[in-house]
Amino acid sequence: MSGTENAVGIEYSGVRELRGPLVVVEGVSGVGWDEFATIVLDSGDRRHGLVLEVDREIAVVQVLENTAGMDRTGTRIAFAGTPLRIPVGTAWLGRVCNGRGDPADGGPPVLGDTYAPVSGTPVNPVRREPPSEPVLTGVGAVDVLTTLVRGQKLPVFSAAGLPHLELAVQIAAQATCGGEPFAVVFAGMGLTHADAAFVRDGLAARSAARELALFVNTADDPVIERLLTPRLALTVAEHLAFTEGRHVLVVMTDMTAYSEALREVSAARGEIPARRAYPGYLYSDLASLYERCGRIRGRPGSVTVLPVLTMPAGDITHPVPDLTGYITEGQIVLSTEVHAVGTYPPVDPLGSLSRLMRKGTGPDRTRADHPSVAAQLIAALARSRQVRELADLIGRPALSPTDLCFLDLEDAFRHRFLAQGADENRSLDESMDRAWEVLLALPASELGMIPAEPVSVNVQAESPSLRPAASRTARPGPRR
Incomplete structure (x- = not known):
């Protein structure tokens, strides 16, 4: 292994067994667990290993490359006396x-x-x-x-x-x-x-x-x-x-x-x-x-x-x-x-x-509204799934206007917030703005986890064209 620190000590040639990626060496002395080893084949090739187990005079070494081409006779193993270091x-x-x-x-x-x-x-x-x-x-x-x-x-x-x-x-x-x-x-x-x-x-x-x-x-x-x-x-x-x-x-x-x-x-x-x-x-x-x-x-x-x-x-x-x-x-x-x-x-x-x-969000870290918006979005998605299950039981026409907003929220979340290109580097501000767009498709009364001031500011700033079509038609009267 190039670049590793290895002080070669005594070489042992008593290979008892080759077992898959493991080499069992007998007659060793002073070898410890996790010790780094250099394995020299009869051809002169060098491989490397780590000591997995030591029992009296027997050590089990895992070969980091492989044991292909190795033979019990002609194989020598030297232990470095220290764990593998790079x-x-x-x-x-x-x-x-x-x-x-x-x-x-x-x-x-x-x-x-x-x-x-x-x-x-x-x-x-x-x-x-x-x-x-x-x-x-x-x-x-x-x-x-x-x-x-x-x-x-x-x-x-x-x-x-x-x-x-x-x-x-x-x-x-x-x-x-x-x-x-x-x-x-x-x-x-x-x-x-x-x-x-x-x-x-x-x-x-x-x-x-x-x-x-x-x-x-x-x-x-x-x-x-x-x-x-x-x-x-x-x-x-x-x-x-x-x-x-x-x-x-x-x-x-x-x-x-x-x-x-x-x-x-x-x-x-x-x-x-x-x-x-x-x-x-x-x-x-x-x-x-x-x-x-x-x-x-x-x-x-x-x-x-x-x-x-x-x-x-x-x-x-x-x-x-x-x-x-x-x-x-x-x-x-x-x-x-x-x-x-x-x-x-x-x-x-x-x-x-x-x-x-x-611990890592909020003022002076990301944005002051980040924790509350994230919590509100998760709560809204949970409610959306509940409404979807209800719609499967009683049908969409039986839902209230507010339930219809929640029913459409999951699709809006997927298309406007979650969907992103595999090479698109989206800033936190843009991601937060998209989260607000999804949430503001709901009535303001349903945004109880967000302080009132950020809600009112974002409601005034939101363009009606950003709302889902179903949400705009389902909600009667002007938005509060």
């Missing part, structure tokens, strides 16, 4: 690497004067600073309704066939922190070659501006590499944030592919499986990644994590989304129903939530 610093920005950190852009290996362990260092909870500033993504549905806050971990729950990769790339390409030093670290795991090319093309501008570090693990790369990719990305991000003083957004997709790799390695090790054959330590393993975000008191910068995962068969109770929900602070849920009508991004506003949104 160089950190701004040299990663503008680079495209594979899942092991080797250059994939034709450039030289990434080097640096400072090295850091990829396993990270736990942060003292007492030194954690509460998140309080927004990260604006340029996606209206996220910025207004599920605002991402610096230092937050906010996952995207998706399903097969939904454009979660497109959304992840769009957010990574557009996200900003209000003019402060900013960078994006993107970790792709288990991507097809077409998806990998899409990611590289979509983030080319940010990479050229030296604001992006890209790690790409493709589906045909060794499965062990998939476990290393997010740890490399987070290690790079932590240094950029807490030493270089940047606000860093880490996008990790797809965490389901990561979890399946963890399950495969666990099976190769012969561990007792837990729910749906995943290892019993899936929760703690995911937490070891997600919890590497936040802000540290007395240090500049922040690390914000946006993991993307696909729910098998759309099942939100599947172990990966289920455990992710316990660890993280909300979720952005993508809907197959919204996607079926051709709306992008297909965000389900009632299923989505950002638990730290109140």
